[in-house]
Structure formats: C-alpha cells, structure tokens
Amino acid sequence: MHAEADHLSVDHLEVRYGDLVGIADVSIQVHPGTIVALLGSNGAGKTTTLNAIAGLVPPSKGTVQWRGEDIAGLPAYSIVRKGVALSPEGWHLFTQQTVEKNLLLGTTPLADKKRIPELLERVYTFFPRLKERYRQRSGTLSGGERQMLAVGRALMSEPKILLLDEPSLGLAPAIVESLYETLTQLHQGGLTLLIAEQSVQLALEVADYAYVLQTGHTVLEGTAENLADDPQVRRIYLGLADTAESS
Numbered sequence: 001m002h003a004e005a006d007h008l009s010v011d012h013l014e015v016r017y018g019d020l021v022g023i024a025d026v027s028i029q030v031h032p033g034t035i036v037a038l039l040g041s042n043g044a045g046k047t048t049t050l051n052a053i054a055g056l057v058p059p060s061k062g063t064v065q066w067r068g069e070d071i072a073g074l075p076a077y078s079i080v081r082k083g084v085a086l087s088p089e090g091w092h093l094f095t096q097q098t099v100e101k102n103l104l105l106g107t108t109p110l111a112d113k114k115r116i117p118e119l120l121e122r123v124y125t126f127f128p129r130l131k132e133r134y135r136q137r138s139g140t141l142s143g144g145e146r147q148m149l150a151v152g153r154a155l156m157s158e159p160k161i162l163l164l165d166e167p168s169l170g171l172a173p174a175i176v177e178s179l180y181e182t183l184t185q186l187h188q189g190g191l192t193l194l195i196a197e198q199s200v201q202l203a204l205e206v207a208d209y210a211y212v213l214q215t216g217h218t219v220l221e222g223t224a225e226n227l228a229d230d231p232q233v234r235r236i237y238l239g240l241a242d243t244a245e246s247s
C-alpha cells in the first residue's frame with residue numbers, strides 16, 4: 001500500500017527566529033506506514049520542527065527530504081501538494097466561516113477538484129460530528145470539534161503523511177480518546193503520522209517510534225515500547241514519575 005519512497009527524513013535541521021534559535025539540530029526519520037511521536041516539554045521545538053517540515057517557517061540549516069526530494073524552504077502550498085499536510089497547533093481556523101467552508105479551504109492545493117465531494121464525505125465518515133455541524137460557524141465549535149476540523153481540513157488535501165501538532169492539547173480525556181481512535185483508524189487506512197505531543201504516555205501508546213526533543217535538539221530516540229519502559233527515560237526526559245501501579 002505504501003510506496004517505499006514515501007519516506008520523510010529530517011537531517012540536522014535548524015530554524016532561527018531572528019537571533020533566537022527555534023531548533024538547533026533536529027534529525028527525524030519517518031518510515032511510510034508508521035506512527036512517529038515527537039516528544040518534549042514546552043519550548044523544546046516540536047512546533048518549529050513540524051512548521052519547518054510543512055513550509056511555514058524556513059530552515060536556516062539542514063535538509064527535509066520527502067520521497068528523496070529536498071523540500072526544505074519550499075512554500076507551504078507546494079509541500080501540501082506533495083502529500084504532506086499539517087494540523088497546526090491552535091488549529092488556525094477561519095472562525096467566521098462554516099465548518100464545511102473550512103474543510104473546503106483544505107482542498108485549495110488539490111489538483112483534481114472533482115474529488116472534493118468524495119473527500120468531504122470521507123472526512124464526515126471519520127468525524128460524524130463535523131457533518132452534524134457542517135453549516136455552523138467554526139468559531140462556535142468546542143475545542144474537540146475544532147481539533148477534528150483542523151485534522152479534517154488537513155485530510156482534504158489527501159495527504160500521504162499527516163503532521164499533528166499537539167492534537168490532545170486542552171481537550172477532555174474522553175474527547176482525546178475518541179480523537180486518537182480516529183487517528184488510529186486513519187493510520188490503518190494507510191496514513192503515516194508524525195505526532196507532536198506533550199501527553200507522552202498517550203503518544204507512546206499509539207506510536208511505533210519516538211524522538212525526544214530538548215532545547216531544539218533531538219536528544220533521544222527509540223521504539224515507543226523501549227522509551228515507555230525505561231525508568232531513566234521516563235524520569236529525566238519525559239517527566240513521568242514512576243509509581244508502582246502506573247497505567
């Protein structure tokens with residue numbers, strides 16, 4: 001189902017905000033068909049990394065290879081066209097516009113506009129709540145619904161890989177659980193996922209592989225299983241207290 005070439009490789013990426021360093025040296029591999037978690041505390045560089053891959057901020061050093069092509073520094077719209085979509089932190093919705101209009105905005109880079117009804121129906125199948133509210137202004141949605149809409153809009157460009165920036169942030173546990181169930185279904189349908197999360201435990205439950213960022217550097221990587229089980233990793237990098245009966 002996956003072209004072996006649908007591979008994302010981020011190598012020694014640096015992004016500067018003027019004199020400030022957003023990320024200093026980030027390297028990540030995402031193999032097709034996997035779920036990769038990008039972990040790290042607030043300010044570690046998760047958003048900067050995803051935004052740089054998606055073309056929202058220009059890298060100052062390093063490469064972003066997608067299907068063997070260096071896409072670093074390309075404009076966002078051309079990166080979306082290549083099959084890389086971002087569900088951004090804070091959603092970036094047009095709050096005065098309806099749910100459906102926001103979804104349609106996700107199809108702007110789509111070459112074949114005839115596919116729009118089918119793609120819309122697909123998003124509504126994954127997120128029935130969005131279908132119920134398709135004529136509502138997105139500004140009236142709950143946080144969970146806005147997150148669904150941000151993911152749905154990203155799906156409208158028919159991505160091969162979906163970058164998710166903190167999908168669980170600020171959402172009630174039941175909403176997060178249902179959102180992650182949907183993400184798992186999307187993954188089973190063939191979508192590759194790169195998920196930035198502060199909810200480490202949750203991310204490690206769904207991910208195959210994970211990277212830990214600290215002050216703009218990838219400092220640690222491993223299978224999700226190994227990272228979740230290593231007490232030192234849990235304590236030092238993931239800020240998880242070890243309790244006798246965690247889970």
Ligand SMILES: Nc1ncnc2c1ncn2[C@@H]1O[C@H](COP(=O)(O)OP(=O)(O)O)[C@@H](O)[C@H]1O
Binds near residue numbers: 021022043044
């Ligand atoms: N627009 C910006 N201008 C200046 N500094 C920024 C900007 N966005 C992020 N930073 C800085 O870049 C670093 C990484 O931030 P960010 O990528 O948002 O981390 P995370 O998503 O892991 O919380 C932080 O030191 C942050 O203060």
Ligand SMILES: [Mg+2]
Binds near residue numbers: 048089165166
């Ligand atoms: Mg962030």
